[in-house]
Amino acid sequence: MALELEHVTKRFGKFTAVDDLSLAIPESEMFGFLGANGAGKTTTFRMILGLLDPSGGKIAWNGKPIDYSTSPLIGYLPEERGLYPKLKVKDQVVYLAKLRGMAKQDSLKELTYWLERFKVPENANKKVEELSKGNQQKIQFITAVIHKPKLLILDEPFSGLDPVNVEQLKDAVLDLKNNGTTIVFSSHRMEHVEELCEHLCIMQKGRPIVHGSLKEIKRSFGRKNLVIHGDYDLGFLAESRGVMKSRQTAEGIQLQISGEEAAEAIFREVAEKGFVRKFVLEEPSLNDIFIEKAGASYE
Amino acid sequence: MNNFMTILLHTYLSKLKTKSFIVTTLITVVIVAGLANLSGIIDYFNKDNEERIAVIDETGVLLNPLQEQMDALNNEITLIAYKGSEAEGENAVKDGDYRGLLLLSFNKEELPEAAYKAKSIADSAIPSELQGGLQQLKTQMAATQINLSPEQLSKLYEPVPFEKTALEENAKTEEELNQARGLVYVLLFIIYFAVILYANMIAMEVATEKSSRVMEILISSVSPIKQMFAKILGIGLLSLTQMALILLVGYFSVKQNLDTMEGGFFEFFGFGNIPASTIAYALIFFILGYFLYATLAAFLGSLVSRIEDIQQMITPMTMMVVAGFMISMFGLSQPEASFVTVTSYIPFFTPMLMFMRVGMLSLPVWEPILGIVILLAAIVLLAVFGARVYRGGVLMYGKSNSFKDIKKALQLTKNE
Numbered sequence: 001m002a003l004e005l006e007h008v009t010k011r012f013g014k015f016t017a018v019d020d021l022s023l024a025i026p027e028s029e030m031f032g033f034l035g036a037n038g039a040g041k042t043t044t045f046r047m048i049l050g051l052l053d054p055s056g057g058k059i060a061w062n063g064k065p066i067d068y069s070t071s072p073l074i075g076y077l078p079e080e081r082g083l084y085p086k087l088k089v090k091d092q093v094v095y096l097a098k099l100r101g102m103a104k105q106d107s108l109k110e111l112t113y114w115l116e117r118f119k120v121p122e123n124a125n126k127k128v129e130e131l132s133k134g135n136q137q138k139i140q141f142i143t144a145v146i147h148k149p150k151l152l153i154l155d156e157p158f159s160g161l162d163p164v165n166v167e168q169l170k171d172a173v174l175d176l177k178n179n180g181t182t183i184v185f186s187s188h189r190m191e192h193v194e195e196l197c198e199h200l201c202i203m204q205k206g207r208p209i210v211h212g213s214l215k216e217i218k219r220s221f222g223r224k225n226l227v228i229h230g231d232y233d234l235g236f237l238a239e240s241r242g243v244m245k246s247r248q249t250a251e252g253i254q255l256q257i258s259g260e261e262a263a264e265a266i267f268r269e270v271a272e273k274g275f276v277r278k279f280v281l282e283e284p285s286l287n288d289i290f291i292e293k294a295g296a297s298y299e
Numbered sequence: 300m301n302n303f304m305t306i307l308l309h310t311y312l313s314k315l316k317t318k319s320f321i322v323t324t325l326i327t328v329v330i331v332a333g334l335a336n337l338s339g340i341i342d343y344f345n346k347d348n349e350e351r352i353a354v355i356d357e358t359g360v361l362l363n364p365l366q367e368q369m370d371a372l373n374n375e376i377t378l379i380a381y382k383g384s385e386a387e388g389e390n391a392v393k394d395g396d397y398r399g400l401l402l403l404s405f406n407k408e409e410l411p412e413a414a415y416k417a418k419s420i421a422d423s424a425i426p427s428e429l430q431g432g433l434q435q436l437k438t439q440m441a442a443t444q445i446n447l448s449p450e451q452l453s454k455l456y457e458p459v460p461f462e463k464t465a466l467e468e469n470a471k472t473e474e475e476l477n478q479a480r481g482l483v484y485v486l487l488f489i490i491y492f493a494v495i496l497y498a499n500m501i502a503m504e505v506a507t508e509k510s511s512r513v514m515e516i517l518i519s520s521v522s523p524i525k526q527m528f529a530k531i532l533g534i535g536l537l538s539l540t541q542m543a544l545i546l547l548v549g550y551f552s553v554k555q556n557l558d559t560m561e562g563g564f565f566e567f568f569g570f571g572n573i574p575a576s577t578i579a580y581a582l583i584f585f586i587l588g589y590f591l592y593a594t595l596a597a598f599l600g601s602l603v604s605r606i607e608d609i610q611q612m613i614t615p616m617t618m619m620v621v622a623g624f625m626i627s628m629f630g631l632s633q634p635e636a637s638f639v640t641v642t643s644y645i646p647f648f649t650p651m652l653m654f655m656r657v658g659m660l661s662l663p664v665w666e667p668i669l670g671i672v673i674l675l676a677a678i679v680l681l682a683v684f685g686a687r688v689y690r691g692g693v694l695m696y697g698k699s700n701s702f703k704d705i706k707k708a709l710q711l712t713k714n715e
Contacts, residue, residue, distance in 0.1 A: 013710055049519045051694060052711065068522050076519045080696075082512030087313075098305050099520040143516065 002027035002182045003048070003151060008057035010043055010206075017043040019206040021057070025184060025199065030177050032197035033186035034290060039203040041186040042079055045153050048184070049076055061151060072101035075149030079156045079186075081140050085129040089139055092128060093146060100147040107146055114142045118168055134165045141169060145176060152176060154185035158192055170196065190286040202290060209293050218283045225288070226255040226263055228270060229278035240266055252278070256288070302521045303529045310504070310533030315540070324541050328548045335552035350425055353381035353388050353397040357404040361411055361436065365403070368432035376428060389416060401429060409444070411437050476659065479577070480631055483658035486581040487631075489542070490651055491624045494588050495617060497538045498596035504530060505600030505693075506609045514693045523693055524686040527601075531593045538589060577658045580667060587674045588650025592616065594678065598685035601692030602704045623648040627655040634659040643670060646677035 003025040010018040018040040025031045035041050046052045048059055050066050059066060066074070084092055090111065097107035115121045118138045128136060137160065145152060157173070158166050173196065177183055187193055193200055194214065202210040210217055223244060228234055229252035237253055238246040242262025247254045257263055263281050270276055314320055333340065356362040366378045381388050381400070388400040399417035406412045413433055415426050442452045505527075508514045517526055599612045626648060630639040634656055643652035653670035656662055691711030695704065 046694070051515075051518060068520075068525075071520045074519070076516065078512065078515040078519075080512040080515065082514065082516055084508075084513055085511055095305070095309055096516060096520070099302050099517070 002029075002062055003031075003184070004058075004060045004063075005044075005048070006058045006060075008044070008047060008054045008059060010040075010047060010052065011055045017206050018047070018054075021203075021206075021208055023201060023208075023211070025182060027182050028177060028180045029199060030173070030183045030185070030197045032193035032200035033184060033203065034188065034190070034193055034200060034286075035186070035203035036188065036294065038205075040206040041203060042155060043206075044203075045076075045155055045184070045186070048153060049074065071099075072147060073150040075100075075144040075147065075152040077141060077144040077152075077154045077157055079159075081136060083128045083136065083140060083143070086127060088125055088127055089131075090124045093139065093143055096143045097146045100149075102147045110146045111142065114138075114146065117172070118142075134161055137161060138165070138169075141172070145172075148181075150181060152181050152183045154183065156187060157185055158187065158189065166192075190290060194286045200286075202293060204294050210289065214286075217289065218286075221284050221289050221292075222259055223256050223284055223288075223292075224259065224263065225282040225284055226257050226266065227278060227280045227282065228252045228255070228266075228276055230270070230274070230276035232274060234270075237266060237269070240269060242266075252276070256284070303525050306517075306521065306526055306529035307533040307536070310530050311536050314500070314504075314534065314537050320537070320541075324544060327541075327545055331545055331549045332552045335549060335555075350376045350398045351396075352376060352378050352399050352401055352425070352429070353391060354378045354401045354403060355381050355385060355388060357402070358411075361403045364436055365429075365432055368435050369428070372428065372432065376425060392416060392418060398425060410440060479574075479659050482574075482577060483655055484631060486577070486658070487624065487627055487651055487655060490581070490585050490588055490654065491620065493538055493542065493585060494592045494650070495620050497534055497589060498592040498616065498620075499613065500537075501531060501534050501593050502596040502600035502609050502613050503606070504534065505597050505689075506603050506606050509601065509693055510604060510606050518690075518693060523690045527594075527597050527686060527689050528682075531590065531597060534593065535586075535589055542585075580654055580657045583671065584650040584654040584674075587671065587678065590678050591646065591650065591674065591681065592620065594681045594685045598681075598688045598692065601689040602695070602708065604696045619647045623651045627651045630655050631659065644673060646674055649674045649677075 003023070005021055005023040008018060008021045009016065021040075021044060023031075033041050033044070043052065047054050048066065050068065061070060061073075064070070087095075090108070093111050094104050094107050097110075098104065102110075111124065112121070115124055120135055120138060123131060123135060123139070128139065131139065141157065144154070154173070157169060161169065170192075173183060173185075185196075197214060199213050200210075200217070201208050212220075228237070234253040235248060237243065237255060240262075242258040242265065243255050244258060245256040255266070257266070260281070267279065270279065354362055354365075362378060362380055369376045369378065378401070379397070381391070381397075383391070385400075385402065388397075391397055392400050395418075399415055402414040402416075404412050411433055413429070415429060417426070420426065438452075442449075447455075508517065521529075595616055596613060599616060600609060603609050603612050626639065626642055630636065630652060633639065639652060639656065642648050643656055649670045653667055653674075657667045688705055688708045691708030692704070694711060695708055
C-alpha cells in the first residue's frame with residue numbers, strides 16, 4: 001500500500017474533526033473521498049500533507065512518514081484556490097515549482113506543455129488576476145502537477161468549472177493516474193467519483209461510514225434499482241415484497257428493491273399482467289448509497 | 300538551492316522590483332541629497348538678494364556708524380541714504396524699490412531713536428537686525444555721554460566665567476553631549492521609521508499571501524517556520540539595501556559639501572566627527588530591533604484573514620514603537636533619568652532606549668551588552684512562540700480578528 005492511514009484522529013479542543021480513520025490506498029490508484037461540507041475531508045488532507053499533526057494514529061507514504069523532505073513527491077490542489085494575484089503565470093509557476101525542487105528550465109518546459117494541452121498558451125505572460133476563474137483553476141492545477149508528483153491530492157478539483165473544462169481536467173487526471181501517480185481526491189459530486197475511482201471512502205462528521213472498492217460497496221449495499229417501463233399502471237408494484245422505495249415516472253416506475261430475488265418475483269408478477277417495454281435491474285448509484293448512509297445517520 | 304533561499308530571494312527580488320519601493324527609495328534619496336546640499340540650495344536662491352533699506356537720517360551722523368555695525372554683523376543689509384520726504388520714501392517702499400524705510404532721529408537725551416516701515420512686517424529678521432545694530436550704537440553713545448571709557452564699558456559687558464566640569468571619568472563634556480544628541484536624534488529617527496515601515500511590510504506580505512490563499516500551497520512545500528524566517532530575512536535584506544543606498548548618497552553629498560558646512564547645521568548635529576562606536580551600536584540595535592518587531596509583525600499578520608484587518612491587528616505593536624520613540628525623545632534631554640534606565644531593559648524599548656543611552660552617556664560596557672542579550676533572548680522567545688502561532692494562524696480563516704485567535708492558532712498546532 002502506497003499511502004496508509006492508521007486510526008488517524010484529529011481533535012481541535014473538544015471538537016473531533018476526524019475520528020479513527022483508517023485507509024489504505026494502493027499505488028497508482030485513484031481514491032475518492034466523499035462527504036458533506038464539514039465532514040473532515042480537508043482536515044484529513046492537511047494531515048496527510050503534514051500541515052496539521054494528527055492527535056492520534058499514523059500516516060505513512062510507502063512506509064515512511066510524510067514531512068517536508070518528501071514534498072517534491074507530493075502535489076496539492078487546495079480547495080480554496082490560491083495564487084499570487086499580481087504575479088505573472090510564468091513567474092508564479094516557476095517559483096512554486098522551485099519550492100518543490102524543480103529547476104527553472106524544466107518547469108518552463110512543463111508549463112508550455114500544460115498550457116498547450118489546456119489550449120491557453122497565451123496566458124503564460126498574463127497576471128493571474130487578469131484570467132477568468134476557469135483559467136485560474138487550470139493554472140492552479142498546473143502548479144499541483146508540474147513537478148510530476150508521486151502522490152497527488154486534489155481537494156474539490158472540479159468545483160466551479162464548466163463541463164468542457166471538467167472534461168479537460170478529468171482527462172489530465174486520468175493520464176496522470178495511468179502514468180503511475182497515486183491520486184486522492186475529494187468531491188461532493190458523486191458522478192465524478194463513480195467515473196474515476198476504484199476505491200472510495202464516504203466521510204460523515206469525521207467518521208468513515210462507507211469504505212472500500214466501488215464494486216464491493218455497491219454489492220454489499222444489497223439494494224438494487226429496478227426500472228420498468230410499461231403502457232399500463234405499474235403503481236401496484238410499490239406494495240410488492242422486497243420493494244423499499246418506489247417512484248412513478250412518466251413512462252413507468254422506478255423501484256429500489258432489496259436484491260435480485262425480489263426482482264425475480266416482480267418479473268413474474270409483471271409478466272402475468274402484460275407486456276413491458278423495459279425491465280432493467282441496475283446497480284445502485286453512489287448517490288443513492290450516499291443519501292441512504294449519510295441521510296440515515298443525520299436523523 | 301534550498302527552499303529557504305528560494306523564498307528569501309523571491310521575497311527580496313519581487314519587493315525590490317515593485318514600483319512603490321523604487322519610488323519611495325528615489326524620493327528619500329532625493330530628500331537626503333537635498334538636505335545635504337541645503338546651504339548650497341539656499342545660497343542659489345539668495346544669490347543677489349541684497350536687502351536695500353532706505354534711510355532718512357535726520358541727525359546726519361547715524362547712518363555711517365550703523366552701516367558699519369551692519370557690516371560687522373556680516374549680513375546683507377545695505378543702507379542707502381534717501382533724499383526725499385517720508386511720504387515719498389513710503390511710496391518707494393510700496394513700489395518695491397526698497398525693502399523698508401528707516402527713520403533715524405535723536406530723542407531729548409541726544410540718543411538714537413528709530414522708526415521702521417515696510418510693506419509687511421512678517422519678516423522680522425531685518426527689523427530685528429537693524430534694531431540690534433542700533434542698540435549697540437546707542438550703548439556706545441550713552442557710554443560716551445556718561446564718560447565711560449571703552450575699557451570700563453567692556454568690563455560691564457564681560458560675561459561671567461562659568462565652567463562646567465563632569466567629575467566622572469569618561470563623562471562627556473557639554474560640547475560632546477550636544478554633538479552626540481544631534482547624531483543620536485537622527486539615528487533614532489532612522490531606527491523608528493525603519494522598524495515601523497518594514498514591520499508593516501512583513502505583516503502586509505503575510506496577510507496578502509494568506510488572503511490570496513497561496514499560503515496553503517506554500518506551506519505544503521515548505522514548513523511555515525522556514526517560510527516565516529525566509530520572509531523576515533528577505534525583507535531585512537531589502538531594508539538594508541534601502542538604508543545602504545540612502546546612507547551612501549547621504550555620505551557622498553555630505554562629503555562633497557563638507558567645506559561649506561563647517562560651523563553650521565551639520566556641526567551642530569555632530570556630524571563633524573562621528574564616533575565609530577555610536578554607528579556600530581546603531582547598526583546592532585537597528586538589526587535586532589528589526590528582528591524583534593518583524594517576528595511580532597509576521598505572527599500578527601498570520602492571524603488575519605483579510606488585508607483590511609491588518610492595520611487593526613498591528614496597531615498595538617505600532618503603539619509600542621511610538622512609545623519607545625517618545626521615551627527616547629524625552630531621554631535625549633535627561634538620559635540619566637532612572638525611568639529611562641529601567642525602560643531601556645524592556646525588550647520592546649531596548650533598541651531605541653539602550654541605543655540612546657549608549658550614544659548619550661558613557662555607560663560601562665556591560666550595560667549595552669546586557670541590553671543586547673535581553674534583546675536576543677526576547678527575539679528567540681518571540682520567534683519560538685511566534686512560529687507556533689504562525690503555523691496555526693496561516694491555516695485559520697474566519698471573521699474574528701482578535702487576540703483570542705492566538706489561543707486558537709496554538710490549539711491548531713497542538714497534538715494532544
